[in-house]
Amino acid sequence: MIHLGIIGTNWISHQFVNAALETKRYDLTAVYSRKLETAQKFGEEYGDVEYATDLKTFFGIAHMDTVYIASPNSLHFEQAKQGILAGKNIIVEKPAFSTPAEMEEIIELANQQKVFFFEAARNIHEKSFKKIGDLLPLKNKIMGANFTYMKYSSRYDQVLDGQEPNIFSPHFSGGAMADLGVYLVYAAVGWFGMPNESHYFARKIPTDVDGIGTAILRYDLFDVTLQTGKNADSFLDSEIYFDGGTLILDSVNAISKAEFHDRNHQERDIIELTTEENPMIEEAHDFADVLENPNDSIMGARYEEWVELARNVNKVLTTLRKSAGIVFDADKE
Ligand SMILES: NC(=O)c1ccc[n+]([C@@H]2O[C@H](COP(=O)([O-])OP(=O)(O)OC[C@H]3O[C@@H](n4cnc5c(N)ncnc54)[C@H](OP(=O)(O)O)[C@@H]3O)[C@@H](O)[C@H]2O)c1
Numbered sequence: 355m356i357h358l359g360i361i362g363t364n365w366i367s368h369q370f371v372n373a374a375l376e377t378k379r380y381d382l383t384a385v386y387s388r389k390l391e392t393a394q395k396f397g398e399e400y401g402d403v404e405y406a407t408d409l410k411t412f413f414g415i416a417h418m419d420t421v422y423i424a425s426p427n428s429l430h431f432e433q434a435k436q437g438i439l440a441g442k443n444i445i446v447e448k449p450a451f452s453t454p455a456e457m458e459e460i461i462e463l464a465n466q467q468k469v470f471f472f473e474a475a476r477n478i479h480e481k482s483f484k485k486i487g488d489l490l491p492l493k494n495k496i497m498g499a500n501f502t503y504m505k506y507s508s509r510y511d512q513v514l515d516g517q518e519p520n521i522f523s524p525h526f527s528g529g530a531m532a533d534l535g536v537y538l539v540y541a542a543v544g545w546f547g548m549p550n551e552s553h554y555f556a557r558k559i560p561t562d563v564d565g566i567g568t569a570i571l572r573y574d575l576f577d578v579t580l581q582t583g584k585n586a587d588s589f590l591d592s593e594i595y596f597d598g599g600t601l602i603l604d605s606v607n608a609i610s611k612a613e614f615h616d617r618n619h620q621e622r623d624i625i626e627l628t629t630e631e632n633p634m635i636e637e638a639h640d641f642a643d644v645l646e647n648p649n650d651s652i653m654g655a656r657y658e659e660w661v662e663l664a665r666n667v668n669k670v671l672t673t674l675r676k677s678a679g680i681v682f683d684a685d686k687e
Pocket of ligand 1: 361362363364365366386387388389392393423424425426427429447448449474476520521533
């Protein structure tokens with residue numbers, strides 16, 4: 355059994371805990387919050403849970419072996435570092451770290467301490483994502499792709515009100531690309547590898563991060579366009595273009611429908627996909643596979659692939675952000 359601790363008490367932590375418990379491979383051991391009352395309110399539905407309001411006490415809980423971190427983005431680094439130094443495996447919500455320097459430090463530290471670091475990039479662990487990835491080499495030449503994830507955030511209302519909620523704050527490494535665009539970058543880098551060039555044309559909001567924007571990733575033979583935003587809604591599908599037809603996906607952040615339109619035969623092929631009710635269950639299983647088999651070479655190779663992908667996604671996100679002139683406090687630290 356994996357003994358899980360939680361940092362961050364918003365809805366996403368409940369979703370992860372429910373996914374983890376559903377796998378029957380984790381129990382909830384401890385909850386950290388800045389306020390005891392908040393921690394207790396979070397944990398009450400899960401039975402026997404320990405609570406902590408300071409990180410030293412929390413990471414000192416000996417029988418907790420793995421910590422899920424879902425705090426504001428800029429806090430992930432220090433919390434992850436403290437967790438690793440206490441000998442805990444860490445599962446860090448996307449985007450795991452604000453800069454490549456932070457990412458490298460954590461990867462190195464986790465290796466030194468012989469613990470695992472996972473970025474909770476939910477979409478790449480979904481069976482549907484893997485199925486599309488397996489399909490790509492079977493099609494002929496890729497001509498391009500267009501991925502969209504754009505959703506109005508109720509917290510944008512606070513920006514319009516003159517406030518700076520965490521998710522729209524450069525102090526907390528927020529913005530549309532960091533929050534939603536990260537899924538698109540994961541899809542592009544996961545399926546096509548590292549681009550040669552990455553450019554982001556973004557519209558800044560009063561808090562000085564991106565509210566909406568379009569990125570172009572340039573590969574040897576094709577370009578991938580990413581459209582993201584948190585101050586508007588998009589209802590567009592995502593598409594991958596081949597010389598023989600077009601693969602249409604209802605999204606790349608949670609794929610539930612996929613169709614291939616064959617140009618030559620005028621055929622529409624529906625690709626069968628399976629999805630889970632709780633979208634975090636597949637990642638919870640993937641992480642457990644590694645955590646339960648730390649010496650298995652196949653699991654080890656999968657783990658290394660995820661770490662390399664996390665590192666590359668972080669590099670692309672940073673290049674995109676800088677090309678749009680978005681500066682995080684973490685850049686200065
Ligand atoms: N995978 C997904 O589908 C998904 C969905 C949503 C969010 N996320 C990720 O989850 C993370 C959290 O996002 P969120 O929207 O839940 O963030 P948030 O509401 O701003 O903060 C999450 C938690 O962090 C703590 N916190 C908030 N402000 C803090 C501060 N100033 N200093 C210290 N702790 C603070 C709070 O817990 P306490 O009050 O208990 O201390 C809060 O519940 C982000 O990395 C985000 O990208 C992932």
